[in-house]
Amino acid sequence: MKIRLIKYYVLLLMCAVTLYNCTDVPEGLVTDYAPETHLTLYPDSIISPHITRIKITWWGDDPDGLIAGYRFSFDSTNWTYSEGNDSTFQLVIVGNDSTFRFWVAAVDDKGNIDPTPATNLYPVFNSPPSVIFNPGTEIPDTSFTVGIFSWTGSDPDGDNSISNYYWALNDTNNWNELSSTVSSLTLRQNNGLVPNSNNKLYLKVKDIAGTFSPVVTMPDSTDTWYVREPKGRILLIDDYPSSILDNGAAATFYQNALDSFGLYSKLDIKTSGGANLPKIVSMFTETLKLFQCVVWYANRGNAAADNANFDLAQQTLPFYLVSGGKVFFSTGFPNAIDQQGSIINFAPVDSVTSFQANMPFQTQIVVIDNTYPLLEAGSPAPDAVRGIKYGSSASVVYRIPFNPPYDPGQLTVCIKDAAVNPKVIFLSLPLNRMNGNGNATYFLRRAIGTDLGIIN
Helix, strand or coil: CHHHHHHHHHHHHHHHHHHHHHCCCCCCCCCCCCCEEEECCCCCCCCCCEECEEEEEEEEECCCCCEEEEEEECCCCCCEEECCCEEEEECCCCCCEEEEEEEEEEEECCCCECCCCEEEEEEEECCCCEEEECCCCCCCCEECCEEEEEEEEECCCCHHHEEEEEEEECCCCCCEEEECCCCEEEEEHHHCCCCCEEECEEEEEEECCCCECCCEEECCCCCCEEECCCCCCEEEEEECCCCCCCHHHHHHHHHHHHHHHCCCEEEECCHHHCCCCCCCHHHHHHHHCCCCEEEEEECCCCCHHHCCCHHHHHHHHHHHHHCCCEEEEECCCCCCCCCHHHCCCCCCEEEEEEEEECCCCCCECEECCCCCCCCECCCCCCCCEEEEEECCCCEEEEECCCCCCCCHHHHEEEEECCCCCCCEEEECCCHHHCECCCHHHHHHHHHHHHHCCCCC
């Protein structure tokens, strides 16, 4: 009897517990909790000052769902949505340092937004920008009245923080402003270059916070570069190697030949390993444009350094000719030439022949254009002369005298780009070595004065 009563009371207790559990949550009620948001650095953390480019990381959790994304803001009014857990920000400051407050709120898969966004203060400091002149673009020791400079600016806070560049010439009393997108500068006499004097360029950069970089100079340190005033209408380019014994005689020949034109300027591009050559090719082109005519003379060398600077001529003379310049070019060719079809792009030369004629050959040259004088090999005579194949627009002036089986067309050594009003006269041997009868001087004066139209 007692056992039955105990079983009865246990059964009643179980029913009561079941009934209580069944009536605890009303049928149909669903709970939806808002997500929580956390920053990797908690508000009570000590946050060291950062540069203005800063990466902020966050995360969130939702007790009854999934995190779909995040909304963040720097003013708690304008919000940006992202599905990521971090972002890198470029903070814009107006002084040397500042502090920014950041808010971020998680969004769950039901669209609920954390009503209490995580927030932190981020102190930042401004790093000064810097600027350097591009390596390999150093100004030569001496130039005519044009200089071109190129540089690169940078900022630890991001290169888009660069506001302006500033340059000054010869002193830092007056600065000139340039846009942040400018990375080169061309200076002429009307920009303040002082002719027949030493000059120096100063450059600095400013960021959007108003901080300036240290000043850099070209040339570096306490050095300066000398600016020469152009004289006359003709630029004589000495591309003759000092290793050749008749280097001095060649210079004397051209000086005597050009004396009748009055004042002229000279630029030696072989001396001291090309120390007078601008490192920026466009500066050489702008230098040529200071003159109406360029007389460029070279020899034929066995070493590459002794040959004419064909690369420089190809990169600059076409632009000079387009600007209205005139060119007389005299050079021999080395034994080996790569890319023969493009070694000369400033004159109508299709290619250089492989045949080489050793001088003296009957000592005299063959005159094709009878308005020019007879030339005769001098001492020393040109060695291993190579002819040129020319384009249809060319007008032949001289050939060298050889009989078949050689094609006379391969023995041409002097052409003009046009029969009338030419802009280019090209001679494929050193003119100074063709003055045995004294006519080379007359030839050069006639070519420059009559055909190229450069008069006193």
